[in-house]
Amino acid sequence: MTRTPTVKAFFDEDTFTVSYVVSDPQTRHAAIIDSVLDFDPASGRTSTRSADLLLEHVRSEGLTIDWVLETHVHADHLSAAPYLARETGGRIGIGSHVTHVQAVFGDLFDAEPEFARDGSQFGHLFEDGERFRIGTIEAEAIYTPGHTPACMVYHVGDAAFVGDTLFMPDFGTARCDFPGGDARALYSSIQRIFALPDETRLFMCHDYKAPGRDYFAWETTVAEQKARNIHVHTGITEDEFVAMRTARDAELAMPRLILPSVQINMRAGNFPPAADNGVRYLKLPLDAL
Numbered sequence: 001m002t003r004t005p006t007v008k009a010f011f012d013e014d015t016f017t018v019s020y021v022v023s024d025p026q027t028r029h030a031a032i033i034d035s036v037l038d039f040d041p042a043s044g045r046t047s048t049r050s051a052d053l054l055l056e057h058v059r060s061e062g063l064t065i066d067w068v069l070e071t072h073v074h075a076d077h078l079s080a081a082p083y084l085a086r087e088t089g090g091r092i093g094i095g096s097h098v099t100h101v102q103a104v105f106g107d108l109f110d111a112e113p114e115f116a117r118d119g120s121q122f123g124h125l126f127e128d129g130e131r132f133r134i135g136t137i138e139a140e141a142i143y144t145p146g147h148t149p150a151c152m153v154y155h156v157g158d159a160a161f162v163g164d165t166l167f168m169p170d171f172g173t174a175r176c177d178f179p180g181g182d183a184r185a186l187y188s189s190i191q192r193i194f195a196l197p198d199e200t201r202l203f204m205c206h207d208y209k210a211p212g213r214d215y216f217a218w219e220t221t222v223a224e225q226k227a228r229n230i231h232v233h234t235g236i237t238e239d240e241f242v243a244m245r246t247a248r249d250a251e252l253a254m255p256r257l258i259l260p261s262v263q264i265n266m267r268a269g270n271f272p273p274a275a276d277n278g279v280r281y282l283k284l285p286l287d288a289l
Contacts, residue, residue, distance in 0.1 A: 024135025071163025146186020
C-alpha cells in the first residue's frame with residue numbers, strides 16, 4: 001500500500017496562494033486543498049478561473065474527488081469550495097473549531113439572523129487526530145491553532161499540508177494578530193509538525209518570495225524547517241518566538257482581502273443571502289479592526 005500521494009500544486013500569484021490536488025496513484029481518489037475563487041475588489045466581480053484549472057487537472061487525470069478541504073478560514077483569498085464540491089461531488093471539510101471563528105466574525109459582520117455558528121455550512125468538521133483516507137492512503141487531521149483558533153494540518157501519507165502555520169524556511173511563520181490568534185499556541189502547533197518524520201514533505205499555503213529569493217516556492221520538509229526556519233528552527237525557545245512574533249505582528253498591515261474573504265469563508269465559501277433587490281452584498285466594518 002502506497003504512502004506517497006501524488007501532489008499537484010496550483011499557484012495563484014494574485015493572492016500568493018497555493019492550492020493542491022492530492023491523489024492516491026493506485027485508486028485515483030483525491031482531495032482538493034485550499035482552493036481560490038477569483039475576486040476583483042474594485043468591481044466586486046468573482047470568477048472561477050483558478051478553480052477551473054484544478055478541475056481541468058482532475059478531469060484529465062481521471063480523478064475522483066472525495067474531499068474539498070480547508071486548512072482554516074482564510075483571510076487573504078476567497079474559497080471556491082462550494083463550486084468545486086458541486087462540480088466534483090467532494091465533501092467540504094474543515095477543523096471543528098471553525099465555530100469559534102464563526103462566533104467572532106459573525107458578530108463583527110453583523111451576520112444575518114439565520115447565519116449558523118455551528119459549522120453546519122461545511123460537510124464535515126474534523127476533530128484533532130481524526131483519521132480518514134484518500135483512496136488507500138491514510139490521512140490524519142492535526143489541530144494547529146495559533147494563526148487562527150481553527151487551523152488544521154492534513155497529514156496525508158508522507159505529505160502534510162500546513163496552511164498558514166509555516167512558510168518556507170527563509171520566510172518564517174504565520175502572523176498571530178487576527179482575532180483568536182495566539183503566538184504561544186502557534187509555537188506549540190509547530191512543535192507538533194516538527195514531531196512528524198524528518199522526511200515528511202511539507203506543503204505551504206502561501207509564498208511571497210523571501211528577501212534574496214527571486215522565485216516562488218512552496219514545498220519543503222520537516223528536517224529543513226527544523227534546521228533552517230528563520231523564526232522557529234530547533235533551539236529557538238517559546239519565549240523567544242513569542243517575543244519575535246508579537247513585535248513583528250505589530251508592524252504588519254491587514255491583508256488586502258481580509259474583509260471580503262472572512263465573510264465568505266466563514267460560510268464555507270458561500271455568499272451571503274441576497275437582499276430584497278436580488279443582489280448579494282458584503283459589509284465593510286469601519287474602525288473595527
